[in-house]
Amino acid sequence: MRISNEPEALTAGLTVEEQRRLADEVMRKQVALSIRVAVVFLILLLGLPLFNFLLPDLAGTILSGFTLTWLLLGILFYPLTWFLSGYFIRESDRIESELVSEHREG
Amino acid sequence: MEFIPLLFVFAVIVATVGLGMAATAKAKSASDFFVAGRQVSVFMNASAISGEYLSAASFMGVAGLVMKHGYDALWYPVGYAVGYLFLLLFIAGPLRRFGAYTIPDFAEGRFDSPLFRKIAVSYVVAIGLFYTMPQMKGAGVTMNTILGWPYWVGIVVVGGVITFNVAVGGMKGITLVQAFQYWMKAFAIAAPVFILMAVFGGYDSNLDRLAAQPKDAPTFAGDITLKYPGKDKAPSNVLSVSPIGETRLTFPKGGEIERITTVRKPEAGEDPAIFSPDLPDRGRIDEGTVVSLTSIPVTKGGMPVEKGGNPVTTAPRIEFAAPTEVAFRQGDRIPNAQNNGKWIEPYGTLTSKYGYPLLYTYSLIIALVCGTAGLPHILVRFYTNPDGRAAKRTTLLVMVLIGAFYLFTPIWGTLGRNHIPELLANNKTDAVVIALPKMLENKVLGQVLSGITAAGAFAAFMSTFSGLLVSMSGAFAHDIYGKILKPSATPNERLNAFKVAAIVVGVASMGLGLLVETFDIALLVGWAFAIAAASYFPLLLLGAWWRGLTMPGAAAGMLIGGTASLGAIITFMLIDKKVLTFPVDPLVKGLLEQPAIWGVPLALVLMFVVSAATRSQVPTDIDLKMLRLHAPEELGHSRNYIDEGIAH
Numbered sequence: 142m143r144i145s146n147e148p149e150a151l152t153a154g155l156t157v158e159e160q161r162r163l164a165d166e167v168m169r170k171q172v173a174l175s176i177r178v179a180v181v182f183l184i185l186l187l188g189l190p191l192f193n194f195l196l197p198d199l200a201g202t203i204l205s206g207f208t209l210t211w212l213l214l215g216i217l218f219y220p221l222t223w224f225l226s227g228y229f230i231r232e233s234d235r236i237e238s239e240l241v242s243e244h245r246e247g
Numbered sequence: 248m249e250f251i252p253l254l255f256v257f258a259v260i261v262a263t264v265g266l267g268m269a270a271t272a273k274a275k276s277a278s279d280f281f282v283a284g285r286q287v288s289v290f291m292n293a294s295a296i297s298g299e300y301l302s303a304a305s306f307m308g309v310a311g312l313v314m315k316h317g318y319d320a321l322w323y324p325v326g327y328a329v330g331y332l333f334l335l336l337f338i339a340g341p342l343r344r345f346g347a348y349t350i351p352d353f354a355e356g357r358f359d360s361p362l363f364r365k366i367a368v369s370y371v372v373a374i375g376l377f378y379t380m381p382q383m384k385g386a387g388v389t390m391n392t393i394l395g396w397p398y399w400v401g402i403v404v405v406g407g408v409i410t411f412n413v414a415v416g417g418m419k420g421i422t423l424v425q426a427f428q429y430w431m432k433a434f435a436i437a438a439p440v441f442i443l444m445a446v447f448g449g450y451d452s453n454l455d456r457l458a459a460q461p462k463d464a465p466t467f468a469g470d471i472t473l474k475y476p477g478k479d480k481a482p483s484n485v486l487s488v489s490p491i492g493e494t495r496l497t498f499p500k501g502g503e504i505e506r507i508t509t510v511r512k513p514e515a516g517e518d519p520a521i522f523s524p525d526l527p528d529r530g531r532i533d534e535g536t537v538v539s540l541t542s543i544p545v546t547k548g549g550m551p552v553e554k555g556g557n558p559v560t561t562a563p564r565i566e567f568a569a570p571t572e573v574a575f576r577q578g579d580r581i582p583n584a585q586n587n588g589k590w591i592e593p594y595g596t597l598t599s600k601y602g603y604p605l606l607y608t609y610s611l612i613i614a615l616v617c618g619t620a621g622l623p624h625i626l627v628r629f630y631t632n633p634d635g636r637a638a639k640r641t642t643l644l645v646m647v648l649i650g651a652f653y654l655f656t657p658i659w660g661t662l663g664r665n666h667i668p669e670l671l672a673n674n675k676t677d678a679v680v681i682a683l684p685k686m687l688e689n690k691v692l693g694q695v696l697s698g699i700t701a702a703g704a705f706a707a708f709m710s711t712f713s714g715l716l717v718s719m720s721g722a723f724a725h726d727i728y729g730k731i732l733k734p735s736a737t738p739n740e741r742l743n744a745f746k747v748a749a750i751v752v753g754v755a756s757m758g759l760g761l762l763v764e765t766f767d768i769a770l771l772v773g774w775a776f777a778i779a780a781a782s783y784f785p786l787l788l789l790g791a792w793w794r795g796l797t798m799p800g801a802a803a804g805m806l807i808g809g810t811a812s813l814g815a816i817i818t819f820m821l822i823d824k825k826v827l828t829f830p831v832d833p834l835v836k837g838l839l840e841q842p843a844i845w846g847v848p849l850a851l852v853l854m855f856v857v858s859a860a861t862r863s864q865v866p867t868d869i870d871l872k873m874l875r876l877h878a879p880e881e882l883g884h885s886r887n888y889i890d891e892g893i894a895h
Binding site for chain 2: 172178193197200203205207210211215216220226237
């Protein structure tokens with residue numbers, strides 16, 4: 142059981158300046174993707190209450206037994222998050238593979 | 248045939264203990280106990296996380312809440328499920344890569360501060376205990392509802408079985424048990440629904456029936472006598488008479504009234520409403536009293552009050568002082584039920600109660616989404632993934648598993664409202680998943696299905712409680728004992744500390760469970776989510792992504808955000824239970840009940856401001872830490888905190 146701050150693996154050969162550049166690059170690429178997916182998700186999640194509030198008649202339209210808004214919140218919201226997660230994981234794997242192939246030999 | 252559900256409950260207890268013991272035979276090293284040796288597959292881990300997450304609140308509470316409040320309650324399951332997307336986008340991968348195994352590990356490692364570890368540990372225990380109480384209460388109430396056991400027996404049985412299981416098997420034991428319990432719960436919530444829909448009509452046709460008659464409300468299918476509790480069980484002692492038609496109440500054994508008010512909040516200057524001369528405003532009701540109640544016009548100085556040309560009316564709201572039996576007749580509207588239109592449309596009784604429905608909805612969403620991403624007993628499971636990529640895949644699979652589960656819970660609520668609406672009359676909607684199957688013509692089939700859902704409910708308290716117990720015992724053994732009390736402890740000593748802590752925490756949880764019989768389950772769960780959303784969530788989010796976060800900044804935001812939210816909820820509760828009696832604006836009351844909309848930003852802003860003021864305390868190797876958090880494992884920056892298990 143230990144907490145280690147000693148230089149490891151790749152960073153052993155890196156100067157402080159190089160560490161910073163690498164960290165910047167890694168984080169920038171990852172966070173850009175996370176924020177992109179989060180924005181789409183938040184617009185949908187936070188938009189639905191507003192949609193219900195501003196357009197109650199449209200939200201109450203009956204589609205095969207369900208009101209539109211019940212269909213959206215009670216059923217379709219779950220597959221939507223699955224889709225967004227799947228997209229995020231695919232893209233995040235791609236970004237990470239690129240990072241690995243760029244820096245492994247470095 | 249009442250014995251059938253008991254057989255199912257017994258079977259699920261036996262399976263839980265049996266699986267736990269079988270897995271224990273394999274749990275040898277300390278790392279098996281703490282993190283299951285990091286050899287848990289994505290499928291197994293996702294099943295276990297889902298099994299752990301779907302608690303009494305999800306299995307019974309969501310269906311009951313949908314039955315009572317309709318559309319508004321759909322935000323609960325959606326919030327519980329989509330919180331994982333935030334966890335996936337910002338927290339799951341980095342946390343696993345950092346190699347720490349608990350949030351206190353992360354707190355110390357990220358800021359190089361043993362002091363901060365001690366602060367962070369307190370929240371694992373606080374959130375854990377608050378989350379434990381409603382599980383214990385759910386166990387006691389369910390066993391009381393389905394089998395007639397006294398409240399404390401359910402708590403001792405559930406608490407005892409799980410404490411034993413965790414103490415002997417640790418994390419390894421419960422991974423398998425919880426994976427099993429997810430599938431048990433998924434089967435129990437889904438399979439009976441198909442049989443019930445074949446008899447009672449589909450999801451769509453049941454909703455359509457409600458949408459077609461928006462002005463109507465559910466009625467009693469036959470004459471029925473219901474029990475209302477006394478004021479010590481507030482707010483379950485309330486009988487709000489339906490504003491539609493006439494309701495006849497008979498008090499076969501008499502009773503006692505605390506007070507009578509109106510369903511519609513009176514405005515200044517309006518005359519007091521008098522509903523029936525036969526009903527006392529306060530005190531004893533004579534045996535055999537019969538009263539007929541309807542809505543009456545609201546008057547001001549003797550003149551009828553009008554709104555938009557229509558007379559304003561209001562119905563009586565009775566609060567009982569002592570347990571009282573009330574007999575209703577067939578065809579009367581059921582008390583405490585909103586009309587169909589309000590139920591099926593957004594902004595009904597749940598979100599509109601303080602007059603700010605959008606604010607309430609947003610605050611609820613923030614609490615559930617951010618709270619999910621900050622629950623320590625869930626986060627601890629992400630360390631059992633072999634790497635960051637597996638952690639992300641696990642999160643996706645968790646979302647699929649719990650989303651599939653939550654698709655079914657509103658069907659129970661919808662069918663329940665149409666086919667067993669009398670549960671609405673005396674606040675028994677939490678029992679809908681167990682009570683609805685008994686409405687089938689075929690009594691044997693009804694008892695079997697009810698047994699399946701009772702077993703699912705049992706699996707729900709057991710799995711969540713065991714997860715909480717592991718996380719709290721782990722915090723004691725790993726953080727308080729292993730890091731603070733005796734840093735030189737050997738792995739075996741730590742293992743024993745874990746077992747002792749599991750027993751102590753298990754017994755303490757049972758004791759707390761006995762104390763909270765009169766508190767609302769939803770309120771108690773809300774405490775846990777509110778503290779997590781305003782404490783750990785900001786810590787993890789900024790800690791993983793913002794280099795500038797300092798220890799004082801993180802500590803200030805976490806402590807003040809979490810404590811202020813907790814304080815708000817306790818204040819709300821004391822006002823609601825009439826312990827505090829000063830007048831409160833409805834807007835303030837709403838913000839006290841749902842504090843996330845200000846609590847989470849408060850914590851984030853404090854973290855930014857205090858960190859900016861203490862800039863010199865940013866760790867010098869912050870870039871190394873950021874690489875450890877975010878760089879793919881192949882680049883070799885990740886660390887494992889627990890090395891001794893691998894050395895075994």
